[in-house]
Amino acid sequence: MTNKEWKFTTKDIAVKPDLFKSGHRACAGCGPATVFRMIMKATRGPTIVTEATGCMEVVSSIYPYTSWGVPWLHTAFETAASNASGIEAALKIMKKKGRLTQEHVDVIAFAGDGGTYDIGIQALSGAVERGHDFLFVLYDNEAYMNTGIQRSGGTPHGAATTTSPAGTAIPGKLEYKKPIAEIMVAHDIPYVATASPYYWKDLLIKVRKGLEVEGPAFLHVFAPCPRGWRSDPAKSIEYSKLAVETCVFPVWETVYGERQLSTPSRLIALAPQRKKPVADYLKGQGRFRHLFKPQGKKLLEEVQRITDQRWQRLLMNCGMPQKP
Amino acid sequence: MQDMKKQEMLALAGDQAVAFAVKQSDVDVVAAYPITPQTIIVEKFSEYVANGEVQTEFVCVESEHSAMAASLSASATGARTFTATASAGLALMHEMLFVASGCRAPVVMAIANRALSAPLNIHGDHSDSMAQRDSGWIQMYAENAQEAYDSIIQAFRIAENLDVLLPVMVGLDGFTLSHTLENVEVLLDSVVKQFVGTRKFPNVLTHEGKNAPFKLDPANPMTMGPIALQNYYFEFKRQQEEAMRNALKVIKKANSEYAEISGRSYGNGLVEGYRLEDAEVAAICLGSTAGTIKTVVDELRKEGVKAGLLRIRVFRPLPFEEVRSALQNVKAVAVMDKCTSFGGNGGPVFHEIRHALYDRTDRPYIVNYIYGLGGRDTSPTELRSIYEYLQRVLQTQSVEKNIQYLGLRD
Numbered sequence: 001m002t003n004k005e006w007k008f009t010t011k012d013i014a015v016k017p018d019l020f021k022s023g024h025r026a027c028a029g030c031g032p033a034t035v036f037r038m039i040m041k042a043t044r045g046p047t048i049v050t051e052a053t054g055c056m057e058v059v060s061s062i063y064p065y066t067s068w069g070v071p072w073l074h075t076a077f078e079t080a081a082s083n084a085s086g087i088e089a090a091l092k093i094m095k096k097k098g099r100l101t102q103e104h105v106d107v108i109a110f111a112g113d114g115g116t117y118d119i120g121i122q123a124l125s126g127a128v129e130r131g132h133d134f135l136f137v138l139y140d141n142e143a144y145m146n147t148g149i150q151r152s153g154g155t156p157h158g159a160a161t162t163t164s165p166a167g168t169a170i171p172g173k174l175e176y177k178k179p180i181a182e183i184m185v186a187h188d189i190p191y192v193a194t195a196s197p198y199y200w201k202d203l204l205i206k207v208r209k210g211l212e213v214e215g216p217a218f219l220h221v222f223a224p225c226p227r228g229w230r231s232d233p234a235k236s237i238e239y240s241k242l243a244v245e246t247c248v249f250p251v252w253e254t255v256y257g258e259r260q261l262s263t264p265s266r267l268i269a270l271a272p273q274r275k276k277p278v279a280d281y282l283k284g285q286g287r288f289r290h291l292f293k294p295q296g297k298k299l300l301e302e303v304q305r306i307t308d309q310r311w312q313r314l315l316m317n318c319g320m321p322q323k324p
Numbered sequence: 325m326q327d328m329k330k331q332e333m334l335a336l337a338g339d340q341a342v343a344f345a346v347k348q349s350d351v352d353v354v355a356a357y358p359i360t361p362q363t364i365i366v367e368k369f370s371e372y373v374a375n376g377e378v379q380t381e382f383v384c385v386e387s388e389h390s391a392m393a394a395s396l397s398a399s400a401t402g403a404r405t406f407t408a409t410a411s412a413g414l415a416l417m418h419e420m421l422f423v424a425s426g427c428r429a430p431v432v433m434a435i436a437n438r439a440l441s442a443p444l445n446i447h448g449d450h451s452d453s454m455a456q457r458d459s460g461w462i463q464m465y466a467e468n469a470q471e472a473y474d475s476i477i478q479a480f481r482i483a484e485n486l487d488v489l490l491p492v493m494v495g496l497d498g499f500t501l502s503h504t505l506e507n508v509e510v511l512l513d514s515v516v517k518q519f520v521g522t523r524k525f526p527n528v529l530t531h532e533g534k535n536a537p538f539k540l541d542p543a544n545p546m547t548m549g550p551i552a553l554q555n556y557y558f559e560f561k562r563q564q565e566e567a568m569r570n571a572l573k574v575i576k577k578a579n580s581e582y583a584e585i586s587g588r589s590y591g592n593g594l595v596e597g598y599r600l601e602d603a604e605v606a607a608i609c610l611g612s613t614a615g616t617i618k619t620v621v622d623e624l625r626k627e628g629v630k631a632g633l634l635r636i637r638v639f640r641p642l643p644f645e646e647v648r649s650a651l652q653n654v655k656a657v658a659v660m661d662k663c664t665s666f667g668g669n670g671g672p673v674f675h676e677i678r679h680a681l682y683d684r685t686d687r688p689y690i691v692n693y694i695y696g697l698g699g700r701d702t703s704p705t706e707l708r709s710i711y712e713y714l715q716r717v718l719q720t721q722s723v724e725k726n727i728q729y730l731g732l733r734d
Contacts, residue, residue, distance in 0.1 A: 047542065048401070048540050048542065050397065057551065058551045061550035062552075062553070063552035063556050066550065068547050070542060071541060071544075071545045071548075072540075072546075072547045073427075073540055073548045074548070074549040074550065075420065075427070079389070079390070079393035079397075079420070082390035082394045083393055083397040085385065085390070085394045086353065086355060086383070086399075086400075086401070087397045087401045089353045089403070090352060090397070090399075090402060090405075093380065094402060097352070101541075102542055102543070105542055122386060122390075123386070123393070126385060126387070129386070130385075
């Protein structure tokens with residue numbers, strides 16, 4: 001990685017042509033579509049993208065149309081990382097044999113929460129263990145939205161989905177969100193980060209860092225889904241902000257094992273009074289509606305408790321423990 | 325002809341012969357996961373990599389599913405790609421096999437044919453590759469280690485042919501071929517390299533309106549493996565069928581051109597008849613069983629029985645015309661299946677051969693033998709009994725039982 005601190009200006013972004021182009025079939029207010037467009041603004045040169053089956057794959061590649069301004073490959077749901085392995089291996093040997101016309105080609109693998117937390121985790125774990133040089137982007141909209149809002153390992157505690165409905169006996173998803181980025185940190189890879197599209201410069205810089213690092217990089221991006229969250233399509237970016245402000249989704253990065261909070265979350269760590277209650281983030285999202293009914297009080301408290309617990313653990317990991 | 329003489333005789337087990345062929349075929353990427361009885365292929369190839377004998381990126385993946393995903397992706401990027409598996413590994417790849425053929429990725433794969441669980445069994449039968457019959461892959465079955473070596477080299481040429489662009493699997497019977505040492509004649513490295521050539525790409529029209537080689541290249545972005553719905557999916561599939569048809573010609577040609585550099589050919593490349601010209605009774609089989617049957621046929625011929633054999637070398641695409649004409653004079657046929665189709669009234673080879681013969685007005689009698697499941701040995705005596713049964717069919721002009729089990733504890 002270069003020591004140069006990347007500073008993306010709005011002008012840089014405006015001038016650079018879109019590589020994830022308009023005309024795709026994403027819903028109004030789609031968080032992932034915004035995330036994809038931003039990420040492709042942060043590429044540094046020739047790039048090949050591979051993508052797991054999911055929302056963004058189907059909305060961007062309906063034959064004979066495409067939104068992609070870069071070479072793009074989709075094969076299956078669980079294969080984003082194994083595709084990247086094959087592409088990277090091919091590029092490496094073709095370069096060695098003098099058959100690559102470019103000096104270097106970056107490889108980005110995109111997958112949703114289903115393709116990362118659940119069905120794709122084996123391929124992901126294997127690919128990063130082998131040390132392939134690629135950036136894996138998890139766009140996390142917290143359920144299987146493409147197939148109609150079924151719960152995934154990334155669905156948070158208490159959320160109602162079509163396979164974890166808020167019923168009279170069971171109030172939504174009982175299990176907790178899998179700490180996927182922690183799992184990736186445990187793989188001891190060069191770069192792991194979390195990002196939110198509200199803090200767009202932070203997101204772009206992290207994409208660039210992930211590309212520049214030699215070896216595997218993992219980027220966990222928060223990506224609200226108005227359809228699945230039963231939320232106002234106009235508020236996707238607002239929720240991206242609130243998730244960070246409530247510490248439901250803190251932003252941080254781990255560079256060669258050294259973890260630090262990114263500015264938006266660091267400011268909260270330094271001034272804990274800025275930390276908003278989780279209710280500020282949860283209210284307005286239909287998937288959490290039952291938490292605001294009298295019988296949902298306990299569940300709401302539990303969501304706050306887990307959020308606080310995970311935040312404290314993160315602060316410890318960043319060397320910023322707080323007194324209770 | 326000069327180079328032909330320069331072949332070297334090596335003692336190689338089938339798996340080693342495959343690895344040797346891959347080493348000579350200028351392969352860019354090998355992505356594979358070990359499974360008995362394919363392990364020797366990846367072990368041997370790892371040695372070549374470790375000793376710097378090949379210019380190949382070896383990706384030691386964490387599963388066969390990833391092996392196929394990585395292989396087809398490497399192939400889509402422009403690399404010549406090889407992988408190998410067997411049994412459960414092939415079953416785990418199932419989903420990705422269709423993606424490889426659908427993406428028109430000319431991956432070559434060796435299958436050390438092995439039974440499927442349960443019960444767990446590591447020995448040879450054809451249940452694994454027969455279950456992938458409709459995955460859009462070309463399927464070749466080798467009779468011996470020599471043919472395994474020769475077929476792998478031919479497979480790259482077949483798969484990468486621009487009229488084909490389909491993945492190819494080459495089956496070699498688990499243990500019987502994979503682990504058995506045979507004399508194998510190998511060509512010079514330079515001869516193989518010239519025969520396989522460098523990979524070519526068809527030019528396609530990209531969404532940016534350019535005419536560019538069909539691969540993932542930042543110079544000419546294209547979208548591969550898209551979603552195609554009711555309005556286009558069907559045409560994609562029809563094109564794959566077309567490619568399969570083209571493969572018939574291409575395989576024949578590869579067989580005859582290979583004969584020019586090696587002196588070896590396998591029938592017309594698709595099927596191989598043995599003493600069939602005037603045969604009245606004939607067996608049909610795939611793979612290593614053919615070797616034993618040939619000995620039995622020779623014995624029967626000495627006794628005056630007009631016996632013959634048809635070995636299917638290429639099961640996909642099935643050469644219907646060749647099967648029909650090869651069996652033209654045969655009056656009773658025994659189709660041998662090292663696999664069964666539960667509830668399907670016979671094995672898969674039987675179904676298709678019967679289908680091939682249906683349009684003939686003077687159809688021969690046809691019997692199916694299920695044999696060798698889980699690696700059960702099939703003796704010359706048992707094979708002889710098949711011909712004896714066929715003779716009885718001709719005498720009585722009737723088939724009592726058209727699905728039979730060979731060497732089974734009843």
